[in-house]
Amino acid sequence: MTSSTLYGAPYSVYVRAARLALAEKGVAYELVPVDIFGAEVPGWYRALHPFGRIPAFAHDGFRLYETGAILRYVDEAFDGPALMPPSSDPRGRARVNQVIGLCDAYLYRPLIWDIYVERCDAPAERRAADEAKIAAALPRVATCFAALAELAREEGPYLLGAQLTLADLHLAPMISLGLRAAEVPPLLRAQPKLARWWSAMRARPSLAATATRAEI
Ligand SMILES: N[C@@H](CCC(=O)N[C@@H](CS)C(=O)NCC(=O)O)C(=O)O
Incomplete structure:
Protein backbone atom coordinates (compact mmCIF):
# COMPACT_ATOMS: atom_id res chain seq x y z
CA MET A 1 0.00 0.00 0.00
CA THR A 2 1.60 3.28 -1.08
CA SER A 3 0.85 6.63 0.46
CA SER A 4 0.52 9.97 -1.32
CA THR A 5 0.05 13.32 0.35
CA LEU A 6 -0.56 16.69 -1.25
CA TYR A 7 -0.05 19.80 0.86
CA GLY A 8 -1.91 22.98 0.02
CA ALA A 9 -5.24 24.78 -0.16
CA PRO A 10 -8.02 23.99 -2.63
CA TYR A 11 -8.26 27.65 -3.72
CA SER A 12 -4.75 27.57 -5.23
CA VAL A 13 -4.50 27.14 -8.99
CA TYR A 14 -1.24 25.23 -8.60
CA VAL A 15 -2.67 22.89 -5.97
CA ARG A 16 -5.63 22.30 -8.27
CA ALA A 17 -3.34 21.38 -11.17
CA ALA A 18 -1.72 18.71 -9.00
CA ARG A 19 -5.13 17.49 -7.83
CA LEU A 20 -6.30 17.27 -11.45
CA ALA A 21 -3.31 15.10 -12.35
CA LEU A 22 -3.91 12.83 -9.34
CA ALA A 23 -7.62 12.58 -10.21
CA GLU A 24 -6.97 11.82 -13.88
CA LYS A 25 -4.48 9.09 -12.90
CA GLY A 26 -6.91 7.68 -10.31
CA VAL A 27 -4.41 8.14 -7.45
CA ALA A 28 -5.81 8.17 -3.90
CA TYR A 29 -4.14 10.83 -1.74
CA GLU A 30 -4.56 12.83 1.40
CA LEU A 31 -4.91 16.61 1.05
CA VAL A 32 -3.22 18.22 4.05
CA PRO A 33 -4.39 21.83 4.41
CA VAL A 34 -1.69 24.49 4.25
CA ASP A 35 -2.97 28.05 4.04
CA ILE A 36 -0.02 30.23 3.09
CA PHE A 37 -2.08 33.40 3.09
CA GLY A 38 -3.79 32.89 6.46
CA ALA A 39 -0.85 33.24 8.82
CA GLU A 40 2.87 32.57 9.08
CA VAL A 41 3.92 29.56 6.98
CA PRO A 42 4.33 26.82 9.60
CA GLY A 43 7.88 25.64 10.26
CA TRP A 44 7.04 22.04 9.44
CA TYR A 45 5.89 23.16 5.99
CA ARG A 46 9.07 25.18 5.35
CA ALA A 47 10.88 21.87 5.76
CA LEU A 48 8.83 20.53 2.84
CA HIS A 49 8.94 23.70 0.74
CA PRO A 50 11.75 26.17 1.51
CA PHE A 51 10.01 28.89 -0.54
CA GLY A 52 6.72 28.54 1.35
CA ARG A 53 4.58 28.15 -1.76
CA ILE A 54 1.88 25.54 -2.35
CA PRO A 55 1.67 22.71 -3.31
CA ALA A 56 4.20 20.22 -2.00
CA PHE A 57 3.84 16.48 -2.51
CA ALA A 58 5.10 13.34 -0.79
CA HIS A 59 4.95 9.77 -2.04
CA ASP A 60 6.26 7.00 0.19
CA GLY A 61 8.86 9.32 1.71
CA PHE A 62 9.82 10.98 -1.59
CA ARG A 63 9.24 14.72 -1.25
CA LEU A 64 8.75 17.08 -4.14
CA TYR A 65 7.78 20.69 -4.78
CA GLU A 66 7.24 22.72 -7.96
CA THR A 67 3.97 21.88 -9.68
CA GLY A 68 5.47 21.04 -13.07
CA ALA A 69 7.75 18.49 -11.42
CA ILE A 70 4.88 17.07 -9.35
CA LEU A 71 2.71 16.68 -12.44
CA ARG A 72 5.43 14.90 -14.40
CA TYR A 73 6.23 12.64 -11.44
CA VAL A 74 2.57 11.73 -10.89
CA ASP A 75 2.25 10.89 -14.57
CA GLU A 76 5.31 8.64 -14.60
CA ALA A 77 5.15 7.06 -11.15
CA PHE A 78 1.54 5.88 -11.22
CA ASP A 79 -0.61 3.69 -13.42
CA GLY A 80 -3.50 5.21 -15.29
CA PRO A 81 -3.78 7.02 -18.60
CA ALA A 82 -0.56 8.61 -19.87
CA LEU A 83 -0.68 12.40 -19.55
CA MET A 84 2.36 13.01 -21.77
CA PRO A 85 2.87 12.04 -25.42
CA PRO A 86 5.21 9.03 -25.73
CA SER A 87 9.02 9.41 -25.92
CA SER A 88 8.69 8.59 -29.64
CA ASP A 89 7.00 12.01 -29.98
N1 LIG B 1 6.55 27.70 -8.78
C1 LIG B 1 5.53 27.22 -7.86
C2 LIG B 1 4.45 28.26 -7.76
C3 LIG B 1 3.41 27.90 -6.75
C4 LIG B 1 2.67 29.14 -6.28
O1 LIG B 1 3.03 30.29 -6.57
N2 LIG B 1 1.60 28.88 -5.54
C5 LIG B 1 0.87 30.00 -4.99
C6 LIG B 1 -0.58 29.64 -4.74
S1 LIG B 1 -1.45 29.40 -6.27
C7 LIG B 1 1.50 30.37 -3.68
O2 LIG B 1 1.92 29.52 -2.93
N3 LIG B 1 1.57 31.67 -3.40
C8 LIG B 1 2.09 32.15 -2.15
C9 LIG B 1 2.95 33.36 -2.30
O3 LIG B 1 3.03 33.89 -3.42
O4 LIG B 1 3.56 33.74 -1.29
C10 LIG B 1 4.98 25.89 -8.35
O5 LIG B 1 5.07 25.61 -9.55
O6 LIG B 1 4.50 25.10 -7.53
Whole structure:
Protein backbone atom coordinates (compact mmCIF):
# COMPACT_ATOMS: atom_id res chain seq x y z
CA MET A 1 0.00 0.00 0.00
CA THR A 2 1.60 3.28 -1.08
CA SER A 3 0.85 6.63 0.46
CA SER A 4 0.52 9.97 -1.32
CA THR A 5 0.05 13.32 0.35
CA LEU A 6 -0.56 16.69 -1.25
CA TYR A 7 -0.05 19.80 0.86
CA GLY A 8 -1.91 22.98 0.02
CA ALA A 9 -5.24 24.78 -0.16
CA PRO A 10 -8.02 23.99 -2.63
CA TYR A 11 -8.26 27.65 -3.72
CA SER A 12 -4.75 27.57 -5.23
CA VAL A 13 -4.50 27.14 -8.99
CA TYR A 14 -1.24 25.23 -8.60
CA VAL A 15 -2.67 22.89 -5.97
CA ARG A 16 -5.63 22.30 -8.27
CA ALA A 17 -3.34 21.38 -11.17
CA ALA A 18 -1.72 18.71 -9.00
CA ARG A 19 -5.13 17.49 -7.83
CA LEU A 20 -6.30 17.27 -11.45
CA ALA A 21 -3.31 15.10 -12.35
CA LEU A 22 -3.91 12.83 -9.34
CA ALA A 23 -7.62 12.58 -10.21
CA GLU A 24 -6.97 11.82 -13.88
CA LYS A 25 -4.48 9.09 -12.90
CA GLY A 26 -6.91 7.68 -10.31
CA VAL A 27 -4.41 8.14 -7.45
CA ALA A 28 -5.81 8.17 -3.90
CA TYR A 29 -4.14 10.83 -1.74
CA GLU A 30 -4.56 12.83 1.40
CA LEU A 31 -4.91 16.61 1.05
CA VAL A 32 -3.22 18.22 4.05
CA PRO A 33 -4.39 21.83 4.41
CA VAL A 34 -1.69 24.49 4.25
CA ASP A 35 -2.97 28.05 4.04
CA ILE A 36 -0.02 30.23 3.09
CA PHE A 37 -2.08 33.40 3.09
CA GLY A 38 -3.79 32.89 6.46
CA ALA A 39 -0.85 33.24 8.82
CA GLU A 40 2.87 32.57 9.08
CA VAL A 41 3.92 29.56 6.98
CA PRO A 42 4.33 26.82 9.60
CA GLY A 43 7.88 25.64 10.26
CA TRP A 44 7.04 22.04 9.44
CA TYR A 45 5.89 23.16 5.99
CA ARG A 46 9.07 25.18 5.35
CA ALA A 47 10.88 21.87 5.76
CA LEU A 48 8.83 20.53 2.84
CA HIS A 49 8.94 23.70 0.74
CA PRO A 50 11.75 26.17 1.51
CA PHE A 51 10.01 28.89 -0.54
CA GLY A 52 6.72 28.54 1.35
CA ARG A 53 4.58 28.15 -1.76
CA ILE A 54 1.88 25.54 -2.35
CA PRO A 55 1.67 22.71 -3.31
CA ALA A 56 4.20 20.22 -2.00
CA PHE A 57 3.84 16.48 -2.51
CA ALA A 58 5.10 13.34 -0.79
CA HIS A 59 4.95 9.77 -2.04
CA ASP A 60 6.26 7.00 0.19
CA GLY A 61 8.86 9.32 1.71
CA PHE A 62 9.82 10.98 -1.59
CA ARG A 63 9.24 14.72 -1.25
CA LEU A 64 8.75 17.08 -4.14
CA TYR A 65 7.78 20.69 -4.78
CA GLU A 66 7.24 22.72 -7.96
CA THR A 67 3.97 21.88 -9.68
CA GLY A 68 5.47 21.04 -13.07
CA ALA A 69 7.75 18.49 -11.42
CA ILE A 70 4.88 17.07 -9.35
CA LEU A 71 2.71 16.68 -12.44
CA ARG A 72 5.43 14.90 -14.40
CA TYR A 73 6.23 12.64 -11.44
CA VAL A 74 2.57 11.73 -10.89
CA ASP A 75 2.25 10.89 -14.57
CA GLU A 76 5.31 8.64 -14.60
CA ALA A 77 5.15 7.06 -11.15
CA PHE A 78 1.54 5.88 -11.22
CA ASP A 79 -0.61 3.69 -13.42
CA GLY A 80 -3.50 5.21 -15.29
CA PRO A 81 -3.78 7.02 -18.60
CA ALA A 82 -0.56 8.61 -19.87
CA LEU A 83 -0.68 12.40 -19.55
CA MET A 84 2.36 13.01 -21.77
CA PRO A 85 2.87 12.04 -25.42
CA PRO A 86 5.21 9.03 -25.73
CA SER A 87 9.02 9.41 -25.92
CA SER A 88 8.69 8.59 -29.64
CA ASP A 89 7.00 12.01 -29.98
CA PRO A 90 9.63 14.51 -28.77
CA ARG A 91 7.81 17.40 -30.42
CA GLY A 92 4.56 16.58 -28.66
CA ARG A 93 6.40 16.37 -25.33
CA ALA A 94 8.15 19.65 -26.00
CA ARG A 95 4.78 21.32 -26.66
CA VAL A 96 3.46 20.16 -23.28
CA ASN A 97 6.53 21.54 -21.55
CA GLN A 98 6.24 24.75 -23.55
CA VAL A 99 2.63 25.32 -22.45
CA ILE A 100 3.53 24.65 -18.80
CA GLY A 101 6.43 27.10 -19.05
CA LEU A 102 4.22 29.71 -20.73
CA CYS A 103 1.61 29.43 -17.96
CA ASP A 104 4.23 29.85 -15.23
CA ALA A 105 6.31 32.58 -16.83
CA TYR A 106 3.75 34.74 -18.65
CA LEU A 107 0.15 33.92 -17.67
CA TYR A 108 -0.06 33.25 -13.92
CA ARG A 109 1.02 36.65 -12.61
CA PRO A 110 -1.08 38.94 -14.87
CA LEU A 111 -4.16 36.72 -14.99
CA ILE A 112 -4.38 35.63 -11.35
CA TRP A 113 -2.65 38.35 -9.36
CA ASP A 114 -3.10 41.45 -11.49
CA ILE A 115 -6.61 40.76 -12.83
CA TYR A 116 -8.41 38.13 -10.72
CA VAL A 117 -7.16 39.24 -7.32
CA GLU A 118 -7.70 42.92 -8.09
CA ARG A 119 -11.16 42.51 -9.65
CA CYS A 120 -12.58 39.75 -7.43
CA ASP A 121 -10.67 39.75 -4.12
CA ALA A 122 -10.24 43.49 -3.62
CA PRO A 123 -13.97 44.09 -2.89
CA ALA A 124 -13.94 41.30 -0.29
CA GLU A 125 -10.86 42.93 1.24
CA ARG A 126 -12.78 46.26 1.31
CA ARG A 127 -10.31 48.06 -0.89
CA ALA A 128 -10.54 49.58 -4.35
CA ALA A 129 -9.24 47.48 -7.20
CA ASP A 130 -5.99 48.73 -8.73
CA GLU A 131 -7.43 49.63 -12.14
CA ALA A 132 -4.04 50.56 -13.57
CA LYS A 133 -2.71 47.10 -12.68
CA ILE A 134 -5.71 45.44 -14.34
CA ALA A 135 -5.40 47.60 -17.45
CA ALA A 136 -1.69 46.82 -17.79
CA ALA A 137 -2.30 43.09 -17.37
CA LEU A 138 -5.05 42.75 -19.98
CA PRO A 139 -2.82 42.96 -23.07
CA ARG A 140 -0.34 40.56 -21.45
CA VAL A 141 -3.11 38.02 -20.94
CA ALA A 142 -4.38 38.62 -24.48
CA THR A 143 -0.88 37.84 -25.76
CA CYS A 144 -0.83 34.60 -23.72
CA PHE A 145 -4.25 33.58 -25.05
CA ALA A 146 -3.16 34.29 -28.62
CA ALA A 147 0.04 32.26 -28.11
CA LEU A 148 -1.92 29.37 -26.59
CA ALA A 149 -4.43 29.46 -29.46
CA GLU A 150 -1.52 29.37 -31.89
CA LEU A 151 -0.16 26.24 -30.19
CA ALA A 152 -3.61 24.61 -29.83
CA ARG A 153 -4.41 21.85 -32.32
CA GLU A 154 -7.44 22.53 -34.50
CA GLU A 155 -8.86 19.02 -34.09
CA GLY A 156 -8.95 19.14 -30.26
CA PRO A 157 -10.71 18.43 -28.05
CA TYR A 158 -7.66 19.00 -25.84
CA LEU A 159 -5.09 21.69 -26.27
CA LEU A 160 -2.58 19.53 -28.10
CA GLY A 161 -4.99 17.15 -29.81
CA ALA A 162 -6.86 13.97 -28.91
CA GLN A 163 -4.79 13.15 -25.80
CA LEU A 164 -5.44 14.88 -22.49
CA THR A 165 -2.02 16.05 -21.30
CA LEU A 166 -0.36 17.84 -18.42
CA ALA A 167 -0.61 21.02 -20.51
CA ASP A 168 -4.41 20.91 -20.15
CA LEU A 169 -4.20 20.23 -16.42
CA HIS A 170 -1.68 23.00 -15.75
CA LEU A 171 -3.63 25.59 -17.72
CA ALA A 172 -7.23 24.76 -16.75
CA PRO A 173 -7.13 26.00 -13.11
CA MET A 174 -5.70 29.36 -14.20
CA ILE A 175 -8.41 29.79 -16.84
CA SER A 176 -11.12 28.67 -14.41
CA LEU A 177 -10.17 31.30 -11.83
CA GLY A 178 -9.30 34.04 -14.31
CA LEU A 179 -12.73 33.78 -15.98
CA ARG A 180 -14.34 35.10 -12.79
CA ALA A 181 -13.03 38.55 -13.59
CA ALA A 182 -15.44 40.27 -16.00
CA GLU A 183 -12.65 41.35 -18.34
CA VAL A 184 -11.45 37.81 -19.05
CA PRO A 185 -14.38 35.99 -20.80
CA PRO A 186 -14.21 38.37 -23.81
CA LEU A 187 -10.47 37.70 -24.11
CA LEU A 188 -11.15 33.96 -24.17
CA ARG A 189 -13.99 34.32 -26.68
CA ALA A 190 -11.60 36.23 -28.95
CA GLN A 191 -9.66 32.97 -29.35
CA PRO A 192 -12.27 30.42 -30.54
CA LYS A 193 -9.89 27.44 -30.35
CA LEU A 194 -9.14 28.25 -26.74
CA ALA A 195 -12.82 28.81 -25.96
CA ARG A 196 -13.67 25.40 -27.46
CA TRP A 197 -10.88 23.83 -25.41
CA TRP A 198 -12.28 25.32 -22.21
CA SER A 199 -15.77 23.97 -23.03
CA ALA A 200 -14.27 20.48 -23.26
CA MET A 201 -12.17 20.87 -20.12
CA ARG A 202 -14.83 22.32 -17.85
CA ALA A 203 -16.99 19.23 -18.49
CA ARG A 204 -14.37 16.78 -17.21
CA PRO A 205 -15.23 15.00 -13.95
CA SER A 206 -11.77 15.85 -12.57
CA LEU A 207 -12.64 19.55 -12.86
CA ALA A 208 -15.89 19.02 -10.97
CA ALA A 209 -14.11 16.91 -8.33
CA THR A 210 -11.60 19.70 -7.61
CA ALA A 211 -13.92 22.71 -7.95
CA THR A 212 -14.48 25.11 -5.09
CA ARG A 213 -17.28 26.84 -7.04
CA ALA A 214 -19.27 26.07 -10.20
CA GLU A 215 -17.27 26.72 -13.36
CA ILE A 216 -18.04 29.75 -15.52
N1 LIG B 1 6.55 27.70 -8.78
C1 LIG B 1 5.53 27.22 -7.86
C2 LIG B 1 4.45 28.26 -7.76
C3 LIG B 1 3.41 27.90 -6.75
C4 LIG B 1 2.67 29.14 -6.28
O1 LIG B 1 3.03 30.29 -6.57
N2 LIG B 1 1.60 28.88 -5.54
C5 LIG B 1 0.87 30.00 -4.99
C6 LIG B 1 -0.58 29.64 -4.74
S1 LIG B 1 -1.45 29.40 -6.27
C7 LIG B 1 1.50 30.37 -3.68
O2 LIG B 1 1.92 29.52 -2.93
N3 LIG B 1 1.57 31.67 -3.40
C8 LIG B 1 2.09 32.15 -2.15
C9 LIG B 1 2.95 33.36 -2.30
O3 LIG B 1 3.03 33.89 -3.42
O4 LIG B 1 3.56 33.74 -1.29
C10 LIG B 1 4.98 25.89 -8.35
O5 LIG B 1 5.07 25.61 -9.55
O6 LIG B 1 4.50 25.10 -7.53
